[in-house]
Amino acid sequence: MARRGCGATSCYTTKTKLNSFYSFLCAFITCVSLCPVLCEAGLYTASDQVIVLTPENVDSTLFNNTAALLVEFYATWCGHCIAFSPVWKSLARDIKEWKPAVDLAAIDCANESNRKVCTNFGITGYPSIKFFHAYSSIGSRGLEVRGFSRDVRGLRQYIIENLELHTEAWPPACPPLETASEAEVHHFFPANNVKYLALVFENKKSYVGREVTLDLLQYENIAVRRVLDTETNLVSRFGVTEFPSCYLYDSSGNITRLKVLKEARTFYSYALQRLPGVVRTGKHQTPITELIKNSTLQEWRPFNKSRVYMSDLESALHYSLRVELSSHTSISGDDLIALKKYINVLAKYFPGRPSVKSALQAVDSWLQSQKGTEIKYSDFRDVLDNVVQTSDAVLPEGVQWVGCQGSQARYRGYPCAVWTLFHVLTVQAKEMGSTVSEPQEVLLAMRGYVSSFFGCRPCATHFEAMAAESMDQVNSLSGAVIWLWSRHNRVNNRLAGDLSEDPHFPKIQWPSPELCPSCHGVTIIGDHNWIKDEVPQFLQNYFSSSRILNDYLQDETQALIQQRNRLTAARMEKEAGRGADRRARDIFDNNPADEPQEEEEEEEEEEPTFEEQAVEPYPAGLEGAPGADQAPWEKPQPLSSQRKPKIVGMKLREAQEDIVDLDYFVSQHYKAKALRAAAMSGVVRRRSLQKKEDVEDLQFEGGWRVKRDLGSQEENFGIEPYPRAQSKHWMSLLSVGFSRLDVSLCVLLYLLSTMCLLAMYMYFKLRIKLRSAKVSLP
Numbered sequence: 161m162a163r164r165g166c167g168a169t170s171c172y173t174t175k176t177k178l179n180s181f182y183s184f185l186c187a188f189i190t191c192v193s194l195c196p197v198l199c200e201a202g203l204y205t206a207s208d209q210v211i212v213l214t215p216e217n218v219d220s221t222l223f224n225n226t227a228a229l230l231v232e233f234y235a236t237w238c239g240h241c242i243a244f245s246p247v248w249k250s251l252a253r254d255i256k257e258w259k260p261a262v263d264l265a266a267i268d269c270a271n272e273s274n275r276k277v278c279t280n281f282g283i284t285g286y287p288s289i290k291f292f293h294a295y296s297s298i299g300s301r302g303l304e305v306r307g308f309s310r311d312v313r314g315l316r317q318y319i320i321e322n323l324e325l326h327t328e329a330w331p332p333a334c335p336p337l338e339t340a341s342e343a344e345v346h347h348f349f350p351a352n353n354v355k356y357l358a359l360v361f362e363n364k365k366s367y368v369g370r371e372v373t374l375d376l377l378q379y380e381n382i383a384v385r386r387v388l389d390t391e392t393n394l395v396s397r398f399g400v401t402e403f404p405s406c407y408l409y410d411s412s413g414n415i416t417r418l419k420v421l422k423e424a425r426t427f428y429s430y431a432l433q434r435l436p437g438v439v440r441t442g443k444h445q446t447p448i449t450e451l452i453k454n455s456t457l458q459e460w461r462p463f464n465k466s467r468v469y470m471s472d473l474e475s476a477l478h479y480s481l482r483v484e485l486s487s488h489t490s491i492s493g494d495d496l497i498a499l500k501k502y503i504n505v506l507a508k509y510f511p512g513r514p515s516v517k518s519a520l521q522a523v524d525s526w527l528q529s530q531k532g533t534e535i536k537y538s539d540f541r542d543v544l545d546n547v548v549q550t551s552d553a554v555l556p557e558g559v560q561w562v563g564c565q566g567s568q569a570r571y572r573g574y575p576c577a578v579w580t581l582f583h584v585l586t587v588q589a590k591e592m593g594s595t596v597s598e599p600q601e602v603l604l605a606m607r608g609y610v611s612s613f614f615g616c617r618p619c620a621t622h623f624e625a626m627a628a629e630s631m632d633q634v635n636s637l638s639g640a641v642i643w644l645w646s647r648h649n650r651v652n653n654r655l656a657g658d659l660s661e662d663p664h665f666p667k668i669q670w671p672s673p674e675l676c677p678s679c680h681g682v683t684i685i686g687d688h689n690w691i692k693d694e695v696p697q698f699l700q701n702y703f704s705s706s707r708i709l710n711d712y713l714q715d716e717t718q719a720l721i722q723q724r725n726r727l728t729a730a731r732m733e734k735e736a737g738r739g740a741d742r743r744a745r746d747i748f749d750n751n752p753a754d755e756p757q758e759e760e761e762e763e764e765e766e767e768p769t770f771e772e773q774a775v776e777p778y779p780a781g782l783e784g785a786p787g788a789d790q791a792p793w794e795k796p797q798p799l800s801s802q803r804k805p806k807i808v809g810m811k812l813r814e815a816q817e818d819i820v821d822l823d824y825f826v827s828q829h830y831k832a833k834a835l836r837a838a839a840m841s842g843v844v845r846r847r848s849l850q851k852k853e854d855v856e857d858l859q860f861e862g863g864w865r866v867k868r869d870l871g872s873q874e875e876n877f878g879i880e881p882y883p884r885a886q887s888k889h890w891m892s893l894l895s896v897g898f899s900r901l902d903v904s905l906c907v908l909l910y911l912l913s914t915m916c917l918l919a920m921y922m923y924f925k926l927r928i929k930l931r932s933a934k935v936s937l938p
């Protein structure tokens with residue numbers, strides 16, 4: 161009734177009301193979604209390691225804090241503040257390890273809601289900097305820093321000087337910064353429960369000792385003190401000849417000089433943080449030997465830290481293309497553009513095995529030929545898995561981390577391999593320089609992929625922010641290699657000490673001095689710097705395709721056989737579908753209603769069968785059952801993303817119709833033979849790729865593998881749908897094969913004819929008997 165009464169006007173009114181409601185909703189949503197943007201519209205965000213002050217958090221941050229604070233008061237519109245902001249961010253990164261003792265903060269005085277705070281602190285010009293000692297009392301206005309240095313080193317030293325000026329009780333979060341005397345060193349171990357005492361011998365003006373002390377603040381089992389060159393007794397006792405230099409003194413009284421590439425802060429801190437037994441607070445390491453023994457974890461694969469492993473790269477491809485992408489059932493718009501660029505870059509520069517490159521190239525040409533605005537992931541997957549054509553293209557399934565192994569399943573793995581993959585691609589693009597038209601090509605592909613598909617969304621946001629900031633300034637292929645290296649180091653800096661950091665693989669400014677000694681230098685004033693000519697050379701060499709190791713790679717032949725099983729099964733399924741339709745048409749005399757049924761049946765086949773769901777195998781390459789502590793990329797793949805040979809579907813169909821389709825049987829028989837031949841040729845091809853001296857070993861290994869592969873292939877083929885004994889003994893004996901119906905009819909006819917003969921024999925025998933009885937009657 162109400163519906164009938166709804167005239168045009170009332171409908172219009174309702175619509176208008178709805179419109180205004182939607183407008184309100186829209187405005188509300190826009191407001192809510194923009195709020196965080198507006199709030200963070202200043203020059204800094206929390207990811208810069210800078211506390212962003214607001215009226216709500218200012219008191220709790222500045223007053224009664226266990227750490228001292230250096231605060232910048234700025235205005236977003238002020239050019240000097242904008243120019244100074246990179247220094248402030250660098251400083252925040254540089255003294256990140258000092259956090260328990262001192263922190264950096266910033267407040268945007270141009271933001272109206274912050275005005276009152278800035279006025280209360282007496283700010284009249286920008287940028288202004290104030291120092292707040294630890295435990296500053298409520299209402300304190302801080303110490304104004306006049307004529308402050310505009311470089312990181314000057315600001316760092318200013319902080320140290322002000323920490324030392326702390327007048328009240330020394331804040332427990334801050335380590336002692338004064339010089340050590342002979343008596344203190346002598347009585348150190350009885351009073352302190354640590355493994356090492358590191359002594360930095362230096363002159364009075366040097367800050368190195370105090371900087372290293374603060375750098376080691378978050379590490380256990382070690383204490384650092386500075387000793388002045390004027391402390392002659394200690395200098396002679398330790399045999400010090402150079403200033404600065406660092407000596408290790410342990411609880412057993414041993415004295416050793418710390419071996420470093422250069423006598424400077426960064427080198428001391430790096431070396432001390434990596435001493436045996438020295439751990440970041442709260443990050444206790446399980447010794448690698450125990451990891452190896454521990455059967456609940458995956459088997460540990462020993463690897464060389466100075467090399468890249470193809471297994472990591474292929475695993476990254478598998479995870480990215482078969483797992484990460486599979487969460488998008490259809491891909492369109494910007495995502496499709498991003499996918500096309502990503503695959504195109506992979507097809508061009510992935511320095512993999514020929515079969516993997518072919519698989520990527522097949523997907524690339526298919527993708528480029530897709531002119532629509534949307535693709536289905538299932539179609540993409542079919543091309544990737546080579547289920548639409550026969551070729552030697554294959555991307556092995558499963559993940560097998562090597563250089564990207566974590567000490568626990570939740571660490572490293574996929575994100576490590578994503579970084580490695582893109583470093584390799586930028587270097588490969590540089591190696592192929594002449595054919596590359598766009599210097600940012602690989603970086604843009606990475607940006608698009610990360611933005612559209614990378615599962616870690618906060619990571620994607622951070623990466624996008626870095627890309628938006630400076631990626632467009634990259635104007636050469638070597639610039640692209642360096643850009644990615646330096647941004648990766650920025651991420652490393654941000655994440656050092658984070659929960660996601662593997663204690664066995666601490667985040668460092670990479671490459672370490674051990675990995676590339678010539679990459680590290682020291683400025684005249686003693687600060688660390690990267691040697692501009694050495695770093696590109698090192699990256700070019702480290703990520704070069706010629707140095708990638710193939711250890712632990714998954715067997716290509718096995719992967720090809722699996723893939724061909726899948727291809728053949730898909731074809732047979734189609735053929736069987738057609739055969740069944742033909743029979744159905746015969747029975748129902750070409751009923752036109754069958755046509756849509758055919759389509760329905762084909763669609764149904766896309767769904768995983770019950771058996772697929774029930775007996776889905778654990779992804780190849782992963783050992784052990786999936787555990788709760790596994791990272792997402794270590795967990796079994798979603799069922800939809802794992803394909804079993806469609807032969808499983810055939811098995812179910814067999815139970816419904818108890819007829820052996822002769823066409824199907826013959827095709828199966830010959831395809832099995834073809835596959836056997838393919839397996840052999842695969843082995844031959846594999847062998848031809850090996851060095852001469854390895855050939856004999858491989859022939860044996862190859863032969864064994866083929867045998868094993870064929871076994872599994874047979875299981876997938878003739879055997880599963882039809883019992884092994886039947887097909888081997890009487891069906892295959894005749895080579896062409898007869899249907900069960902044929903055989904049953906034969907037997908039936910034979911029985912019938914025997915019965916007939918018997919009946920005739922009985923009849924005639926009875927007749928003869930009756931006749932002879934008649935004759936004998938009188």
Ligand SMILES: Cc1cc2nc3c(=O)[nH]c(=O)nc-3n(C[C@H](O)[C@H](O)[C@H](O)COP(=O)(O)OP(=O)(O)OC[C@H]3O[C@@H](n4cnc5c(N)ncnc54)[C@H](O)[C@@H]3O)c2cc1C
Nearest residue numbers: 572575576578579618619622623645648649651660665670
């Ligand atoms: C695009 C992207 C953004 C990310 N953002 C975040 C984030 O915001 N928050 C978060 O928690 N995690 C983030 N991650 C994950 C994080 O960066 C690490 O990948 C993860 O913690 C695993 O660390 P890892 O120790 O294996 O070393 P990774 O940092 O993954 O490095 C992998 C390997 O690359 C080499 N390497 C290290 N540094 C460099 C460098 N500067 N240049 C060249 N090679 C180098 C080393 O051999 C190292 O083992 C991101 C990952 C990616 C791919």
